Amino acid sequence: MHPTDFSLRGAIEALNEGLLTSVELTQAHLDGIAALNPRLNAYLTVTAEQALEQARASDARRAEGVAGPLDGIPLAIKDLFCTVGTRTTAGSRILGNFVPPYESTVSGNLLRDGAVFLGKVNLDEFAMGSSNTTSAFGPVENPWSRRNDPDARLVPGGSSGGSAAAVAARLALGATATDTGGSIRQPAAFCGIAGIKPTYGRCSRYGIVAFASSLDQAGPVARTVEDCAILLRSMAGFDPKDSTSADVPVPDFGAACARGVKGLRIGVPKEYRLEGTPPEIAALWEQGLQWLRDQGAETVEISLPHTKYALPTYYIVAPAEASSNLARYDGVRFGLRETAKDGDLKDLYERTRAAGFGPEVKRRIMIGTYVLSAGYYDAYYLKAQKIRALIKRDFDEAFRMVDAIVTPATPSAAFGMDEKQDDPITMYLNDVFTVTANLAGLPGLAVPAGLDGQGLPLGLQVIGRAFDEETVFAVGSAIETAADFRAVPTLRAGA
Amino acid sequence: MSLDTATVRRIASLARIRLEEEEVGRMQAELNGILGWIEQLQAVDTTGIEPMAGGGAVSLRMREDAVTDGGIPDQVLANAPDRMGEYFGVPKVVE
Numbered sequence: 030m031h032p033t034d035f036s037l038r039g040a041i042e043a044l045n046e047g048l049l050t051s052v053e054l055t056q057a058h059l060d061g062i063a064a065l066n067p068r069l070n071a072y073l074t075v076t077a078e079q080a081l082e083q084a085r086a087s088d089a090r091r092a093e094g095v096a097g098p099l100d101g102i103p104l105a106i107k108d109l110f111c112t113v114g115t116r117t118t119a120g121s122r123i124l125g126n127f128v129p130p131y132e133s134t135v136s137g138n139l140l141r142d143g144a145v146f147l148g149k150v151n152l153d154e155f156a157m158g159s160s161n162t163t164s165a166f167g168p169v170e171n172p173w174s175r176r177n178d179p180d181a182r183l184v185p186g187g188s189s190g191g192s193a194a195a196v197a198a199r200l201a202l203g204a205t206a207t208d209t210g211g212s213i214r215q216p217a218a219f220c221g222i223a224g225i226k227p228t229y230g231r232c233s234r235y236g237i238v239a240f241a242s243s244l245d246q247a248g249p250v251a252r253t254v255e256d257c258a259i260l261l262r263s264m265a266g267f268d269p270k271d272s273t274s275a276d277v278p279v280p281d282f283g284a285a286c287a288r289g290v291k292g293l294r295i296g297v298p299k300e301y302r303l304e305g306t307p308p309e310i311a312a313l314w315e316q317g318l319q320w321l322r323d324q325g326a327e328t329v330e331i332s333l334p335h336t337k338y339a340l341p342t343y344y345i346v347a348p349a350e351a352s353s354n355l356a357r358y359d360g361v362r363f364g365l366r367e368t369a370k371d372g373d374l375k376d377l378y379e380r381t382r383a384a385g386f387g388p389e390v391k392r393r394i395m396i397g398t399y400v401l402s403a404g405y406y407d408a409y410y411l412k413a414q415k416i417r418a419l420i421k422r423d424f425d426e427a428f429r430m431v432d433a434i435v436t437p438a439t440p441s442a443a444f445g446m447d448e449k450q451d452d453p454i455t456m457y458l459n460d461v462f463t464v465t466a467n468l469a470g471l472p473g474l475a476v477p478a479g480l481d482g483q484g485l486p487l488g489l490q491v492i493g494r495a496f497d498e499e500t501v502f503a504v505g506s507a508i509e510t511a512a513d514f515r516a517v518p519t520l521r522a523g524a
Numbered sequence: 525m526s527l528d529t530a531t532v533r534r535i536a537s538l539a540r541i542r543l544e545e546e547e548v549g550r551m552q553a554e555l556n557g558i559l560g561w562i563e564q565l566q567a568v569d570t571t572g573i574e575p576m577a578g579g580g581a582v583s584l585r586m587r588e589d590a591v592t593d594g595g596i597p598d599q600v601l602a603n604a605p606d607r608m609g610e611y612f613g614v615p616k617v618v619e
Contacts, residue, residue: 130599144555229579272584341562352539359540361612363603374615379542391541398539399527399555409562414575416568420574453554454561470579484537495580 031523032057033199037102037256038283040202042413044101051101052089055084055145061522062147062200069170069520070193071185073108074116075148080229083145090143099263100143105201106203107192108149109156110238110247115146119238120154120164120188122383123358133236134268135205135247139336142263146216147201150191154387155355156212156240159459162446163389167502169221171443172198172518174478176484179519183443186216186459192250193220196366199522203251203260207237209244210343211439211463214475218438218488220475221516223249223505226463228495230275232263233268241350242273244343244467254476254505258282261498277496285499286506288408291325291505296431298398300448301462302334303440310437317435317478317489320511329431331421338416339465340457343398345413346468351399353392358385392453421469428494433504436462438475453454456514462490472498480510486516526556 032054033311035043043049058078066072070353080103098324111117111129118124132140140146153163161184169190171183189206193216196204201511206213208226209279217224224453225248232247239245249260262282297385302311318328360381367380386394425436440461449455466473472495477490490510493501517524529533536543543551578584583616595611606613 097618130596130602235591243577246579249599273578275578275580276585307597337567338565338568341565344558345565346560359607361614364605366605368615372615374617375540376542377571377615378540379537382540383542383544392551392558394539394541395532395535395551395555396558399531399559402538408566411575412565412568412570414577415570415573416565418576419568419570421564453558467579506613519540 032435033522036253037204037251037259038253040102040123040518049475050236051084051087051145052081052234054101054146055080055103056198058147058522060150065198065200065520069152069172069194070106070167071169071191071198071200072148072462073151073166073191076113076115080145080147080405082194086513087143097141097143097319099139101145102143103145103159103190104139105135105147105150105204107205107207109152109207109238110205112146112149113138117142117149117238118166120152120166120341121385121387121390122165123365123382127322128319129236130215131236134233134270136216137263138263138373141409150195150204150267153188155238155351155431156186156207156209156389157351157389157393159211159215159456160184160258160449161187161258163332163387164448165387168446169194171320172520173221173443173485174519177336182224182446184219184446186219186443189216189250189426191273193217193222195250196220196222196250200384203249203256205247205264205277207245207247208348208467208468209240211460213248214319214463214473214490215439215459217475218466218477218486220249221486222252223254223474223476223509224248224497225257225472225501226466227261227265227498228274228472231265231496231498233271233274235247235268239354239459241347242354243350244347247261252473254502254509255283255286256465257474258286266426271419275496280499282502288499288502288503289324290321290507293326293429293433293500294328295321295328295504296427296434297328298336298434300333303461306409306437308443309354310487313479313487314437315488316405317508320508323511324507327377329428329430331434333427333465335416335419335423336465337419340461342413342416342420344396344457346417347396348393349401349410350397351393351500352401355390389453418470420465424471433500434492435504436490436492437512438462439494440484467490468482471495472501474501474505474507475487477514478508479514480516527552527559
């Protein structure tokens, strides 16, 4: 078995049993990155020396019998998480050569538990996108390809496209990611891996470059549901540095994966049966529900009546918060600065931001500025906040009758790099199944469940009650077990 | 509601993003496309609904009003594009 083919849990066991060392495991991943990253562009920064140093220290800890829960496990870190001494770009030119003097709480928690960081992975600029094509450092390629059109280069989804592509291609055992409208679940589904956006407040946002603060949540992507559970346990936890961090205990998510679904009531929202959904996705959804019934769950049709308003609501709330959060990029304290001779301070701001932000980021800042401006605040922003409350109320009522909700993860499989790029709204529709969980603050898990006719992975989504990731993991594991998803992408380390 | 070019320029100025003359038309078309799509929200009856401001149900907690950080000017200034001693440098603002 090639070392990069281990699951994260399998690698922990192999390290514990002395079958291999963290140095060997880390080197195998670095070799894979050297071979495949020039094509995939998943990693923006590879910290090879630091990774091997961390691996050596981990092997020493294990020899002394003081290994942490993730000791020696090589991970990729989305380049939205600040890492001390390692350039952090957010996929944007405007951060220039920003080198954070502090560590994000989530990445710090992973280091505390012994993880090895292979490097920083690509993303849509400021996490705004569903294809990883808005990155200032070039797009990421999906390691999967279509059976009957193998030369077409596909997107990995976004915004956590580098995270998902790296994990799918065996260039990391797991990765950190973030999800504001679907940025963990959509790329996980496109790349045939698992990923969870936990409950809002479960993971600290401290040190994560902010996009939309009331929607942003960090979470893991990995090749199995259990691997996500193991990573989330390390990433999560109360942090006084984030005022919205929830002071609640972190359960053993890994143990919850084995709970089973017997007696659970699974909601099937009728509003998610969208016109134009490919029949394969509708069939996979029905198949997933049958798998759950076969394992003792009951499926119940439910109604989430405000679903169709979720995306337009999101495209008021998220740009509004983004326009405020991104005001800090002014060319004064860090990052890029553009000036003209004899230009004043306002000119410095305007030139810096024009040169530093890409088109999608500018569009969202402009929309956000407009909906927050005098005279329009009530008509747009306040209205959207009220509809957001209605969307949450829909879920509150549904969760009185069901324990979890199962839906498709995405309305299509991965698309080509040159498709859907002309009209912003077409791209926004990628998040139609995922964005509701962000607006309501609920946990959502994407789990690979099958392949389409072209051999591309398709995922299902499990949504749970706030702070009930355990049921989400139990349902996700049940789907994963029944699906027995063993397909692998064309491009992968060790292949 | 449709934005005219003057409004697009005003928003760009509020957002401190320099917009070249040839960019205005395209930005106007894209913003109007998005705002037109968002317009469907006006059909939702939100009478008596309290706006949801944050992402979680939990109310924000208070913390002790105490200094917990500071005294690290070199770290604060480490990424500055223009540093003058312990200050950020900017173009002259006051004559």
